[in-house]
Every structure is written in C-alpha cells, then in structure tokens.
Amino acid sequence: MPVTLKEVAERAGVSRSAVSRTYTEGASVSPKTRAKVEKAAAALSYSPNALASSLTTGRTKLIGLVSNNFHNPIFLNVFDQFTKGLQQRGLRPLLVNLTDETDPAASLRMLRAYSVDGVIVASSTLPASFAEAFKDVGIPVVHSFGRQSPSPKVNVLGIDNIEAGRMAAKTLIARGYTRVAFLGGPELATSTQDRLAGFEETIKTAPQVQMSVSFATNYSFDAGRAEMLKLLESTPAEAYFCGDDVLSIGALSAIQDAGLRVPDDIGVIGLNDMEMAGWENINLTTIHNPIAQIINSSIELIEASLKDENRHPEARLFACTIVERGTLRPLP
Secondary structure: OOOOHHHHHHHHOOOHHHHHHHOOOOOOOOHHHHHHHHHHHHHHOOOOOHHHHHHHHOOOOEEEEEEOOOOOOHHHHHHHHHHHHHHHOOOEEEEEEOOOOOOOHHHHHHHHHOOOOEEEEEOOOOOHHHHHHHHHOOOOEEEEOOOOOOOOOOEEEEEOHHHHHHHHHHHHHHOOOOEEEEEEOOOOOHHHHHHHHHHHHHHOOOOOOEEEEEEOOOOOHHHHHHHHHHHOOOOOOOEEEEOOHHHHHHHHHHHHHOOOOOOOOOEEEOOEOOHHHHOOOOOOEEEEOOHHHHHHHHHHHHHHHHHOOOOOOOEEEEOOEEEOOOOOOOOO
8 A cells, every 4th residue: 555644744753734745845844844754755665646735735737738740750759858858847748639639629628627737739730829728718838839929929939930941942942953842731730831931932032943832631651652642643843842851751752662763853851850851761851940949948938837827928939950961962
C-alpha cells in the first residue's frame, strides 16, 4: 500500500498539516519542520499525491497539449520535446489529439473537465481563433507554430511563413529554374496560405519564371506522394517547393517510382528540416524551422502566464535558414 501523509507525520513527529504544507508550493513551514518531514518521507519512500495536492492548492499543474496533425512524423519530435520540457518544470502534459478537428468546442470541454491550468496549441494549420477560445474562458494559452500577428490576442510563437515562401522562391530562381511549382498542404491551412503568398510574391518578380500551384489533402507522406503522382501524369515542373518536409519525402517517392531522377530531372525543396530529411537516402534540401527554440520559448511563456494570468500576450518570431543538401541542382 502507498505510504500515507499520516504515516509521514507520525514518523516525523509533526502534524499532518505540517506535512501537507511542506509539499505545497508557497506554503509557510519552518526549516526545522521541513527537514524532519523530508527525512521521514525519504525513510518511508513517500511521494506526495499530486491529485490530493491539487485539491489544496487549486492547481492541477496539468497543461493541455493540443495538436491536429498526427499524420506528420515531425510531431513525434515536437511532443517528445514538449513533454520533457514541461515535466522538467514540474508540469504535467495532457495530450489531446484533434486530427481533422477545427472547432475548439470539443477540446475546450475536455480540458475544462480535467481542470487544466493552461493550454499549448501546437499547430501550424489551426486559425488564431482556435487558441483564442481558451483565453475567452480564462485559460492561459500559448499557440506554438501559429500564424504571426502584430497584435496577437494570445501568445503566438513560430516562423514567418510568408518569408519562408520567399526564401524558397529565391533559392529556385538562383538555380536557374524557369518552371517552378508550389505543392502545399491543405489549402485552407494558414501555414499553406502564407507560404504560398511569399512564394508567389517573389516568383512574380522574375518574369522568366512560370509558376503552378497544387495542394495535398494534408501534411503527410501519403498525401504528398498522391499529389505528385497526379502532377506527373502531365508535364511536371522543373522544381517544386513542397510546403513541408513530409510532403517533400512523399513527392520524392513518387518521382523515383516514375523513373525520374532528383535533382537531374526534378528538383525539390522542403520546409522544417525534420531529422528524416537529413537521412542519406533522402538528403532533402530544405528550410530549417528552429523547432527546439520555439518549444523552449513556448514552455517559458506558459509558465509565465500561469504565474501572471494578466500578462500581456507576446508574438515571438524565429528566423529560418536554408539547409543545402542534394535535391536541387547546384548554384551556377
């Protein structure tokens, strides 16, 4: 049977309330009493009950971690880093899978039922209104990988997707491609819209370059492969900016199965710089998304918001860089 608070109190020779205060953040307890309690707890291998503690403090330390794209393997890394980072700070992640969900009502009901202290929305496809729904009911929230805004209603962290689109276009123009294409994720996703906007804006400055546009059904290997197989049925472009690495890897699979060579016949550039992109058999030229920095900063902001719920929302923007590998022709 688990060791009880009463047993610790008896062994330490103190009251049960003294033991409770010892393990309650911010509660008043003398150094002498704390030492007695900690010594008794160590001898009995006692661990405080987190749920019981939450009844006393009114804090569960639960952080809802919400995402809607479990098709993309990059989120395995994202959730690994988020859960480790939250746990290191004494917070407990509660993972919520909202694949194909765009209405916050379902997750809002669930997370309120669990009495979460805060929410991190980890998605580049959900609109700003999704994260704002949590703030509207008084839950501190951070939108990681969200759409940038000069005056956000909630904390938003991510990259400038419009600038990422510009970077991809400049990279293709510099290599002399004259027929290029944008192969994006879901057409209504905010990240897709912004990456396309930046790409198209820059391509228009190069009159010698023709551009086409298509969209995959979601950010996944299968969706990228399926869309590229369709495109290969007619005359393909010389190079594609795929709005995500996992789309790019699906596209590479389709190109290779068609008997074409990369980058000799078709060039590909992705976005995110996921670990798989650097594998020798993939070797994808891509745009690096500083995911680790965004996650660390997101955890810092949710922690700060828990301490001060009236804290003014921030928008934090992180710079991207081109990662040169082997799926584009070299610079002339």
